[in-house]
Amino acid sequence: MQLQSFFEQFLKGSSIFINKKLLQPNYLPDQVIERDEFMHEIAKILAPALKNEKPSNLFIYGKTGTGKTLITRRITADMQKVAEQNNIPLRVIYINCKLRRVADTEYRLMAQLAREFGRILPATGLPTDTVYSTFYELIDEKEQLILLILDEIDQLAKRAGDNILYNLTRINTELKRAQLSLIGISNDLIFADQLDTRVKSSLSEEEVVFPPYNAVQIQGILNERAQKSFKENTLQPGVLEKCAAYAAREHGDARRAIELLRVAGEIAERKNCLYVEIKHIDEAQEKIDRDKLYDVTLHQPRQHQVLTLALLTLGMKQPTIISGELYNVYEQNCQKIKLRPLTQRRVSDVISELEMLGIVQSQVISKGRYGRSRNITLAVPRASLVTMKELLVSTLGITE
DNA sequence: AGGTATTCACATGAAACTATTCTCTGAGTTAGG
DNA sequence: TAACTCAGAGAATAGTTTCATGTGAATACCTGT
Numbered sequence: 337m338q339l340q341s342f343f344e345q346f347l348k349g350s351s352i353f354i355n356k357k358l359l360q361p362n363y364l365p366d367q368v369i370e371r372d373e374f375m376h377e378i379a380k381i382l383a384p385a386l387k388n389e390k391p392s393n394l395f396i397y398g399k400t401g402t403g404k405t406l407i408t409r410r411i412t413a414d415m416q417k418v419a420e421q422n423n424i425p426l427r428v429i430y431i432n433c434k435l436r437r438v439a440d441t442e443y444r445l446m447a448q449l450a451r452e453f454g455r456i457l458p459a460t461g462l463p464t465d466t467v468y469s470t471f472y473e474l475i476d477e478k479e480q481l482i483l484l485i486l487d488e489i490d491q492l493a494k495r496a497g498d499n500i501l502y503n504l505t506r507i508n509t510e511l512k513r514a515q516l517s518l519i520g521i522s523n524d525l526i527f528a529d530q531l532d533t534r535v536k537s538s539l540s541e542e543e544v545v546f547p548p549y550n551a552v553q554i555q556g557i558l559n560e561r562a563q564k565s566f567k568e569n570t571l572q573p574g575v576l577e578k579c580a581a582y583a584a585r586e587h588g589d590a591r592r593a594i595e596l597l598r599v600a601g602e603i604a605e606r607k608n609c610l611y612v613e614i615k616h617i618d619e620a621q622e623k624i625d626r627d628k629l630y631d632v633t634l635h636q637p638r639q640h641q642v643l644t645l646a647l648l649t650l651g652m653k654q655p656t657i658i659s660g661e662l663y664n665v666y667e668q669n670c671q672k673i674k675l676r677p678l679t680q681r682r683v684s685d686v687i688s689e690l691e692m693l694g695i696v697q698s699q700v701i702s703k704g705r706y707g708r709s710r711n712i713t714l715a716v717p718r719a720s721l722v723t724m725k726e727l728l729v730s731t732l733g734i735t736e
Numbered sequence: 737a738g739g740t741a742t743t744c745a746c747a748t749g750a751a752a753c754t755a756t757t758c759t760c761t762g763a764g765t766t767a768g769g
Numbered sequence: 770t771a772a773c774t775c776a777g778a779g780a781a782t783a784g785t786t787t788c789a790t791g792t793g794a795a796t797a798c799c800t801g802t
Contacts, residue, residue, distance in 0.1 A: 437782095441781080441782075442781095443780090443781060443782085444781090458757095458758060458759065459757075459758070459781085459782090460756090460758045461760080461780060461781075462758085462759065462760090462780070462781085463759095463780060463781090464781080637784090659745090659747085678784095678785075679786060681747090681785090681786075682784080682785060682786075684746085684747065684748080685748095685785095700747065700748095700793095701793090702745095702792070702793035702794050702795085703744085703745085703794075704795025705742090705743065705744060705794075705796045705797085706743095706744060706745075706794095707745025707746055707793095708744075708746050708747065708791095708792060709746055709747085738801095738802105739799085740797100740798085740799075740800095741796100741798075742795105742796080742797070742798085743796085743797090744794105744795095744796100745792105747792075748789100748790080748792095749788100749789080749790080749791090750789085750790100751786100751787085751788085752785100752786085753784105753786070753787090754784085755782100756781100756782085757780100757781085758781085759778105760778085761776105761778085761779105762776100762777095763774100763775090763776090764773105764774085764775085765772100765773080765774075765775095766773070766774090767771095767772085768770090768772100769770085
């Protein structure tokens with residue numbers, strides 16, 4: 337009957353949290369703190385929309401977790417509310433271009449936009465121009481102003497080329513009744529420099545740059561959220577400070593700070609502690625890293641897993657791995673499980689992908705007469721290497 | 737000694753290919769009038 | 770004759786392969802002292 341008491345305990349609710357929702361990454365607070373100037377600046381730029389005048393296209397830069405998305409969503413949500421009350425034809429569409437298989441290509445973005453207006457288009461089969469014209473027709477049905485927010489627009493441009501951005505900026509010339517303003521959000525600060533000049537100038541009629549938060553600001557944010565999500569006196573002194581310090585080190589990423597705090601709380605809760613202690617933060621940090629690794633590796637295609645295994649095997653033996661060496665081990669592994677190995681060219685790209693996912697770090701170095709290679713280092717807590725390796729060996733069914 | 741040229745072992749880029757999933761179109765087939 | 774079926778042409782996309790070109794510095798090779 338142990339389970340029963342466990343469930344009873346569970347039902348009684350959390351010992352630490354009041355409302356964990358506030359710490360979830362997609363939570364949209366009623367008020368955004370520590371970013372007042374930017375709120376006002378952006379609000380000023382977008383305000384004409386409420387008078388049915390097309391606002392300038394807006395471009396927002398800033399690293400991850402600096403509040404770009406949050407603020408944009410907050411402002412536009414408020415605007416929409418005002419618009420509804422006053423019967424203003426304003427439509428806000430938020431699209432995250434990073435979402436794989438949703439809006440990361442020209443076709444899919446347009447299809448997704450059409451979906452926002454209630455027209456479901458097939459995932460494939462139609463020519464791209466058809467999808468474009470469908471969207472045009474849909475929005476031009478009535479007089480209205482559309483604020484199109486494209487989050488992580490750099491990803492879109494990288495994958496789909498800047499052709500699509502050009503088309504988007506020109507969209508207003510095609511429309512008779514409706515008007516459309518673009519709000520692009522990018523993590524990549526140098527992204528705009530690589531754009532076609534025409535696109536760049538019309539896309540960023542207005543520009544706002546979000547600097548990273550400093551430790552004090554992050555602490556302020558954490559404080560605010562913690563007050564509403566944790567029970568009183570459940571955070572030991574120093575916990576928030578430590579969270580903030582961790583995050584400030586990671587280029588002021590508030591999202592990560594909040595996640596860290598949440599996970600630390602969950603750990604404390606699971607251990608039946610009455611308080612969140614400082615050591616829980618360290619554990620949380622480790623857990624986040626570990627989970628990321630597990631998650632990524634276990635959901636990857638087989639080929640990537642075999643490569644990751646080779647990486648782990650070598651990484652346990654030596655601090656840095658050289659690409660050629662890695663490829664050899666990878667090839668041997670492939671033979672063991674009778675898998676046709678990928679070409680070196682492809683493996684090179686896969687390594688880059690793994691780097692993007694934060695599993696490895698790499699650096700191209702020249703060894704003079706002995707060629708040019710990539711020096712790869714594992715960016716994973718050493719403690720999880722062994723378990724991870726075993727896990728991979730068993731999923732892949734390799735017999736040593 | 738000092739300077740230049742070579743050379744290695746890959747990196748990086750572009751294009752083309754393969755396989756899958758899906759739409760659209762028009763020819764052929766069917767069933768009812 | 771209208772409705773239905775179905776094969777084939779085209780598209781979009783992911784994941785590769787193939788081919789071509791680039792690259793940085795340790796060494797090999799000169800050159801003149």
